[in-house]
Amino acid sequence: MSGNTFGRVFRLTTYGESHGPGLGGVIDGCPAGIELDESVLQAELDKRKPGQGLASTTRKESDQAVIISGVFEGKTTGTPIAFYVANQDQRSRDYTSVQDIYRPGHGDLTYDAKYGFRDYRGGGRSSGRETLSRVAGGAVAQEFLRSKGVEVRAYTVELGSLAADISDPAGAQDRPFFAPDPAIIPAWEERVKEVKSQGNSIGGIVQVEALGVPAGLGEPVFDKLDAVLAHALMSVGAVKAVEIGAGFDAARSLGSENNDAIIAGGEGKDFVFGSNHAGGILAGISSGQAIVARAAVKPIPSIAHEQQTVNRAGESTLLKMGGRHDVSAIPRIVPVLKAMMLLALADAWLLQERQSLV
């Protein structure tokens, strides 16, 4: 019972390695009748391409999504939606020099420990290319959620310890780094150049928000909406922490500061909230406010510094990685984290439907 499926009603199962023929996924449980074609998947995949900001490499990747099943005459049919993205460049590089060395910060040694051996070509299944299937799957979830009035957006709030102003993130989707404030972009570009010149890497923080989520989503007690979101976001490689709403700040607040007041009235609504420290979730169930989560992204472990490590035989060795590595998982991880919230919410929506006769 491996872990390549996400969701319980809206379920995405993914497969594929970085240097095999391709990657893909199967979505089971998507309602019938949703308009869908390959351009929907492609639009999201294109956001994950290298070159969306200087932090990523300039390697050419052109990932073309194909839909194999589950769509007929432009609409989902209720049967499994399978999609596929062929790997463009599978030429047999020589991996002999690294196949027995455990790269620090990578999964080389843990994959070996788990399975007894591993596909050492470019990380195999543990490669970041795996996230391609998440983004394609998330694109389908997005179509479903949009039909319900829900919109999810994600943007970078911090890169290399430089924080952006997030007071007006609306245009972030179209900016380099998915920056919520255009003013931060030059500083981030500078930081990236500097780190790159040092052969080093940096991390950052990404915020993901869902607008238009009605009250009632989330399944107490173990599958609270925040628990499932934490699971979803933390499942993305490089993420080391997840906050909901005020997160760690809540741990340092008084109750009187952290509680969100509930205010009667508000145009046509029964109530509004005085603040959103809860991140839109109370007792594990959505409250009708915006869902707000943040993910801490570690620096990419592949650096051009000499690092101490061992080989499979347990012998000491020094490793210095060459090649054109990304300086940061940001910005390419941003659409991936967005996709995970989309998948989590689509599933929560379908779980909630019809749980009450009242």
Added chain:
Amino acid sequence: MSGNTFGRVFRLTTYGESHGPGLGGVIDGCPAGIELDESVLQAELDKRKPGQGLASTTRKESDQAVIISGVFEGKTTGTPIAFYVANQDQRSRDYTSVQDIYRPGHGDLTYDAKYGFRDYRGGGRSSGRETLSRVAGGAVAQEFLRSKGVEVRAYTVELGSLAADISDPAGAQDRPFFAPDPAIIPAWEERVKEVKSQGNSIGGIVQVEALGVPAGLGEPVFDKLDAVLAHALMSVGAVKAVEIGAGFDAARSLGSENNDAIIAGGEGKDFVFGSNHAGGILAGISSGQAIVARAAVKPIPSIAHEQQTVNRAGESTLLKMGGRHDVSAIPRIVPVLKAMMLLALADAWLLQERQSLV
């Protein structure tokens, strides 16, 4: 498909409300042959009792666990282990005054939104008493994991913004507040008294660690060990953030700082690590280092301040809660978070067993 079951192989299903006859759980998938009796559950439940530190109320609670099935002649049989804890005090208090008011920071309004109505007596299913079943279930997981050489411990690292020294947490289990350093206890007591006198509440941070976990646990790509731990810890009410290893600090480090060097040798081991920023997990799989996670706990929302809120009819009202409320979920949440890591690891262990023929 509600969310009252945790785990895939070692599965805990819980039930019960704060003011019904009692609470309990069923563990399905616990291996046969583990020594178990009620004292094992009781020992963990007693750590969750009020009065383990001044932050908790002085209410008397004496929760006695009974095992109903799955144990024969002192050993688990492989069939479901059911346990039960009767509620001591079910006398019919008058809840009329609060049944229609949505307490800020509580799940009153979200439960109503989800199910159409709710059990308003003391929070019903959303009450903290629900965690009793987690602790009892975790106690069984602990017996299984101890038979494999794994030990989990949890302690408070911060309370009301006052951080403890965590360099030697070994004795924390037996101290007030589960304090990792006895020197912090007076300061925490002082802080609790002060906040209590103000009718307010505070949060804090809890660290949970597992020692003796072998490399290989965790199921890529969606059920990475860190993702499942985040899910487990965030599913506990009041938790608003989860970090693994360096957590948010990783997001602000350089790759050269954050990577854990792998060092050959080390008595009888193939290698050791130069640091543990990864928190014992690489690419979602345990690396053989200690598993380290932290949870941010929000202040308890029940405070003796006047708060603005609404009733079910959407009318504005002011609420001031009386009664003897805890000042903080800490320390009582500490054994609950420990239980969640125990449950997550027992499940990960059984998932991993026999996935490789090599």
Added chain:
Amino acid sequence: MSGNTFGRVFRLTTYGESHGPGLGGVIDGCPAGIELDESVLQAELDKRKPGQGLASTTRKESDQAVIISGVFEGKTTGTPIAFYVANQDQRSRDYTSVQDIYRPGHGDLTYDAKYGFRDYRGGGRSSGRETLSRVAGGAVAQEFLRSKGVEVRAYTVELGSLAADISDPAGAQDRPFFAPDPAIIPAWEERVKEVKSQGNSIGGIVQVEALGVPAGLGEPVFDKLDAVLAHALMSVGAVKAVEIGAGFDAARSLGSENNDAIIAGGEGKDFVFGSNHAGGILAGISSGQAIVARAAVKPIPSIAHEQQTVNRAGESTLLKMGGRHDVSAIPRIVPVLKAMMLLALADAWLLQERQSLV
């Protein structure tokens, strides 16, 4: 990942052994707002009592169901519904003589093989008393389904090779043996007396039907409604075969005979069917016709004949069972099979209510 949970959305988890403190179950996923009290469970449990026909023993059993959680002010709340039935008679009989002997036709040797040892008191978990929890769970499913206009009924179509006329089964619920035709009762009574006097046992065939099921339930391709029903019915001890609709007769028919013609009109309906060889299921999805299934029940293996067997040491031994054993699992198995169809249909209903936007 043991097998003590049935269903995916409407989920029943059961526990308990024949000679422990009691048996029970937890239903997770039952919608909120359904009227429910203990009398609903009791009414079904009473149908499973001994003495519903001469085939059962005259032992006194009075199984009283208690609801522990999930119901508030007479309605389900959407949280887990836990119920419990205490074992009346747990006095410590002497099982020394049989604890090491493998009874032919029982699970003694397979439980030992699976778990390494077993609870040998009266079968432990493999005892027929386990079905009590299915019946109680089915009673809750029945309330949900009745609110949707679905009615399930079950009756005996054959006992000891004597077949009943099933042309008018409406009154079967209230007759001995759940007989669909009162005229068969004397013959069945005679057959039971005869077999009992010989210290032997007999099997039979039970039919279970659901009326009022709309078209659309069932999840292709692996969880077709017929597949799930076969799973549900075959999971009851003693069942050795399951047919849907024409069953084995279909295998011996021509296509022209077996196809059910679809006939336009029919009072207010788009169509009716000329026959129901399909048993109400086409391509794994309910068609709107009555769902019809049959289960073959083997004779009870506990007989007063001398039987050749072995003990745990592998030594040959002869076993002759005394005690007051039932002559047949019929009629007590009839409400159990009904309960399994109720559980399967409640789950199928909630699975379907999530699948189409059209």
Added chain:
Amino acid sequence: MSGNTFGRVFRLTTYGESHGPGLGGVIDGCPAGIELDESVLQAELDKRKPGQGLASTTRKESDQAVIISGVFEGKTTGTPIAFYVANQDQRSRDYTSVQDIYRPGHGDLTYDAKYGFRDYRGGGRSSGRETLSRVAGGAVAQEFLRSKGVEVRAYTVELGSLAADISDPAGAQDRPFFAPDPAIIPAWEERVKEVKSQGNSIGGIVQVEALGVPAGLGEPVFDKLDAVLAHALMSVGAVKAVEIGAGFDAARSLGSENNDAIIAGGEGKDFVFGSNHAGGILAGISSGQAIVARAAVKPIPSIAHEQQTVNRAGESTLLKMGGRHDVSAIPRIVPVLKAMMLLALADAWLLQERQSLV
């Protein structure tokens, strides 16, 4: 939560329609280290080709399986195994005439009822081509089980009411109709010719057996091995009944006849059985005997007779199907049923390898 995944640890998820680009599947949870290449899948797929006996059409199909992921240097890696089979012939036939007509015995009306509309080209997802993915998945399960000493075989025991002698089925895999006795083949050929000339169709009965299964597989109480096998076999389109061991005959036997005696000794074994009415399963757990199941296969509903039916508008119409239809699902269904037992047993094996410390 649709039903396109089978299994809990060894999980097969399938997708694809008869007239889309292709069909495929993803196996998650297959242990690492099993030798596997495409020829393994192809060998089983070839047994499912038309022309394996006169009952099938003479259409040319050449289904070539491609492995996309999960295999590296000839061995499974523990990551998802994805396979794909392109549809050869997707030319756009004109389906206008049948797209609004509900074919009797087919899923046309139930798919419409469930999803609101359907892919009407050749049955879409409800087409028998779907079973291709089962056979490919079963081929992988077979490699795993063979590494454990388990062998599964399937053969036709009855076709068009003509029963074969099954006393020596060893050579059936290589004979027309998967006939267990070559002597029956001429009679079956004659029957098929006759029925074909009448534009009609016939059903039959298939037996599936597993040899070398150790005692201990199967998960009481709801996921007994017989329950899971019934689910697996009944999930194949056209199957209307499943028997385990003596099946319906058990319902008509006395306990003294149906019990399988347990006999001490037997070369190096603790015991052997005097018969196998139980079909190798006691109390839902394998006993060490051969697992024996039978499936009743209905006649193919596509016949060249005029049949009464309705269209989507509910209007009466007569339908007479042309085209080269198979006369029977037998023999092509035989490798499909074998695959389902393989999948069920591989899963049961991995579920069991986690349950006892003894």
